[in-house]
Amino acid sequence: MTLLRVQDLTISRTGSDAHIVRSANFALDSGQTLGIAGESGCGKSTLLLALMGVVKPGLAVTGGLVHVMGQDLRLIAPEAMRRLRGQSVAMVPQSAAMALTPTMRVGAQLAEAMAVHDAIPPDTIAARTTTLFARVRLPEPDQIGARYPHELSGGQMQRVAIAMALACGPKLLLLDEPTTGLDVTTQAGILDLLDELRRETGMAMVCVSHDIGVLARLTAQVAVMYAGRIVEDRPTANLLTRPAHPYARALMASVPRIESPGLPPSIHGSPPPPGETGRGCAFAPRCSRAHAACEEEPALSPLTEGGRIACHAPDHGPLAPTEMPDPVVAQEAGAPIIAVRGLVVQYRRASLLSRLTRRSLPDPVLAGISLTLAKGEILGLVGESGSGKSTILRAIAGLWPPSAGSITLDGANLPARVTERDRTALRRVQVVFQNPDASLNPRHTVREILAQPLRLYFNASPTEVEARARRLIADVRLDPAHLGRRPAQLSGGERQRVALARAFAAEPDVILCDEVTSALDVSVQASVLALIHDLCHARGTSCLFVAHDLAVVAALCDRVAVLHRGRIVEEGPARTVCSTPEHPYTRSLIEAVRRASDVRAHSFGES
Amino acid sequence: MIGAPILRVVLSKPSGAIGVTLVVGHVMLAVLSPLVLPHDPIAQSADLILQMPSLSYPFGTDRLGRDILSRVMLGGRAAMLIATLATLVAMVWGTVVGLLLALIGGRIDTHMMRIVDALSSIPGILIVMIFVAALGVGAAALIPILGYSYGLSVVYIARAAALDFVARDFVLAAQARGEARSTILIREILPNVRDTLAVQGAMQWSWLMLGITSLSFLGLGVAPPTPDWGLMIADARGVMPTAPWAVLWPMAMLSTLIVGVNLAADAFAKALGVDQQLRTVAA
Numbered sequence: 003m004t005l006l007r008v009q010d011l012t013i014s015r016t017g018s019d020a021h022i023v024r025s026a027n028f029a030l031d032s033g034q035t036l037g038i039a040g041e042s043g044c045g046k047s048t049l050l051l052a053l054m055g056v057v058k059p060g061l062a063v064t065g066g067l068v069h070v071m072g073q074d075l076r077l078i079a080p081e082a083m084r085r086l087r088g089q090s091v092a093m094v095p096q097s098a099a100m101a102l103t104p105t106m107r108v109g110a111q112l113a114e115a116m117a118v119h120d121a122i123p124p125d126t127i128a129a130r131t132t133t134l135f136a137r138v139r140l141p142e143p144d145q146i147g148a149r150y151p152h153e154l155s156g157g158q159m160q161r162v163a164i165a166m167a168l169a170c171g172p173k174l175l176l177l178d179e180p181t182t183g184l185d186v187t188t189q190a191g192i193l194d195l196l197d198e199l200r201r202e203t204g205m206a207m208v209c210v211s212h213d214i215g216v217l218a219r220l221t222a223q224v225a226v227m228y229a230g231r232i233v234e235d236r237p238t239a240n241l242l243t244r245p246a247h248p249y250a251r252a253l254m255a256s257v258p259r260i261e262s263p264g265l266p267p268s269i270h271g272s273p274p275p276p277g278e279t280g281r282g283c284a285f286a287p288r289c290s291r292a293h294a295a296c297e298e299e300p301a302l303s304p305l306t307e308g309g310r311i312a313c314h315a316p317d318h319g320p321l322a323p324t325e326m327p328d329p330v331v332a333q334e335a336g337a338p339i340i341a342v343r344g345l346v347v348q349y350r351r352a353s354l355l356s357r358l359t360r361r362s363l364p365d366p367v368l369a370g371i372s373l374t375l376a377k378g379e380i381l382g383l384v385g386e387s388g389s390g391k392s393t394i395l396r397a398i399a400g401l402w403p404p405s406a407g408s409i410t411l412d413g414a415n416l417p418a419r420v421t422e423r424d425r426t427a428l429r430r431v432q433v434v435f436q437n438p439d440a441s442l443n444p445r446h447t448v449r450e451i452l453a454q455p456l457r458l459y460f461n462a463s464p465t466e467v468e469a470r471a472r473r474l475i476a477d478v479r480l481d482p483a484h485l486g487r488r489p490a491q492l493s494g495g496e497r498q499r500v501a502l503a504r505a506f507a508a509e510p511d512v513i514l515c516d517e518v519t520s521a522l523d524v525s526v527q528a529s530v531l532a533l534i535h536d537l538c539h540a541r542g543t544s545c546l547f548v549a550h551d552l553a554v555v556a557a558l559c560d561r562v563a564v565l566h567r568g569r570i571v572e573e574g575p576a577r578t579v580c581s582t583p584e585h586p587y588t589r590s591l592i593e594a595v596r597r598a599s600d601v602r603a604h605s606f607g608e609s
Numbered sequence: 610m611i612g613a614p615i616l617r618v619v620l621s622k623p624s625g626a627i628g629v630t631l632v633v634g635h636v637m638l639a640v641l642s643p644l645v646l647p648h649d650p651i652a653q654s655a656d657l658i659l660q661m662p663s664l665s666y667p668f669g670t671d672r673l674g675r676d677i678l679s680r681v682m683l684g685g686r687a688a689m690l691i692a693t694l695a696t697l698v699a700m701v702w703g704t705v706v707g708l709l710l711a712l713i714g715g716r717i718d719t720h721m722m723r724i725v726d727a728l729s730s731i732p733g734i735l736i737v738m739i740f741v742a743a744l745g746v747g748a749a750a751l752i753p754i755l756g757y758s759y760g761l762s763v764v765y766i767a768r769a770a771a772l773d774f775v776a777r778d779f780v781l782a783a784q785a786r787g788e789a790r791s792t793i794l795i796r797e798i799l800p801n802v803r804d805t806l807a808v809q810g811a812m813q814w815s816w817l818m819l820g821i822t823s824l825s826f827l828g829l830g831v832a833p834p835t836p837d838w839g840l841m842i843a844d845a846r847g848v849m850p851t852a853p854w855a856v857l858w859p860m861a862m863l864s865t866l867i868v869g870v871n872l873a874a875d876a877f878a879k880a881l882g883v884d885q886q887l888r889t890v891a892a
Contacts (some may be wrong), residue, residue: 420785428786455786504782
């Protein structure tokens, strides 16, 4: 019996014919795996939830069916549905930190997950909790249940969430972006665990991710979705090396690869808003191969070498070299614009009480960092969370005064606090934050956001503000119509462009970028990276680019500094550091990136 | 400030529609009543003492033979005016202090809040009584005293609402740009807490209405012979067994106004999406 069968599944907004998912078709047997790839808003999470019989409020299943173990989810009684969830189908949520109850010990939460489904005799729950914690490779499985979620690391919380999903021995495990927000090394560990669990239990897995690397590591088959439709569906190895749909090809090409530094090409334009697709192929407006036939929507038809594709003009060649990244032209190292000497940052001074009780001082966040940023250079700063990379950036921005060390701008000393700096010094150093949702005031229009630095630094008159704002919005490749919108009306990539425009409005000498692409889709990331590159090079602006992803840094930066526990362990040209890493930590970082993304190292479909 | 779509959401729910209707009705009555008074509200008449409601005196008459309908129509005006001005005072100083403390944070914030805690522990009515005892009865004197006393709770609300935003990156971005503290408060934080504060202001107003009416009842607020609901209730409570209408009408007016404001404020809070924020603050 087929474990999971999805036939012509269509999910629409209630009371309209806006389809979020359109005629999805696939089937899965025990032990099989399927990945679903695509940009934000393509319907992949909606599709995944539907496999548990869940549709978000405002949406409804308007066609087709989902069968799990022969039962039609649309006809099933609520009580049977409850039993089905957990025992047959279980889901690992996107963010374990949000899914776990903060005031409940994790052991109790796991026990609750078992008790709810009455499948496990109550007297064996305690023993089974320990077994499950051991199975997800948590340290001290008999003790860890007594901890609260905040006492665990991000990776450990994710393991607890996986243990909860496994509690009643599901036959089908659904994963929604299982490693988003985790460090590369932690991510590799979680992926290894999921792969092992699948082999041990023989359960089937459906994994949704915008990260092709994650899918490559976990699944034997990948379906690429675009505007609510599956456009290509093939064995993973096949799809990764020879994608045929122009969208799949562009998506693959936009992933920065550590083996070939340089900016990955981005996809022009943006996907249509969910549910708003016309008659023809939804990708045609962005497709370089589109022709007259594309005004008719292509059917999802079988490929000779296995798999299915929905395209009138597939490209069966290997990913051509022209589609591979352009190497970044290395800048001639100029005079230093920013020089950091012996920077030490510590957490707040120990309290009187802890000094009296002679508790040791916490380790410094930064232990004597020295680095220089040359004029016109893009310097990457890589490290895991907690390595202190963002702290360096905040110290330079004057937002986190160091306890020792000096920072100079163009040879002149830069005061430690932002409030002590003069207007020119402030103007010359601008910060772009990680998450544009948080760094743009939700109540301001884009015009108002751009006007702020113009008024502050240049005392610009209203007409001047308008003229400059228009030029800036064009520089970040947005339409002047965006000036009147608020952040909530923009996509994630557009918001980050606005944040970049705001930074460049000050005509700075240095921009400090704090993980600016980590909240974005891969394809959007590629275009934002290209934008940063172009803006900096066109204006001769220097850039300190902080990121946790070495591949991203390698794609954009001229030089890289690797940070580990508050110290710079390796520094050099991006290419050299990636190809011939010296420090063991750099090597392990590169290894983790490879392990998370390299398909060739693994075989597929075996169980 | 509040757009038509929000109003439509508010009016679509029965509680919101009832609340808005009651408030609008009361405000219109307070504004227009001098033009349509059936009788002189102050004129006393020995012949008309404690008359039952009748055709010419639909709400009856009071202990001094005055027309209750005319008095009830005008009885909210003085209190409403004082409540409005005192609310303005309370909202302005409470918001400025609350937002500043949230933005400054650290030790100054902690210490100042303990002072606010201490001041809040002194009952507002006690402060008013001390001041009235010292300065004498006068509606104008009530405004700053009530404004101070009710503003203490606005400090908590404004500070808590702003704390949600001071840690956001857009405030950090403004600090990194080197914006002045006043600019950050007015341009970055205030627009985000505006809705919460507007709803809170409406609530404050209804509490002030109750407070002022209570003061009048105690003889510390509006001075006779001005028609006032609190005074009317105080005046008629002795004759309640024989002439219940003299107490019931001003009580009904006050309750419909307070209930109306609260229903409307609740509906606006929900429609603006700030009800959760207010609830966390209250808890």
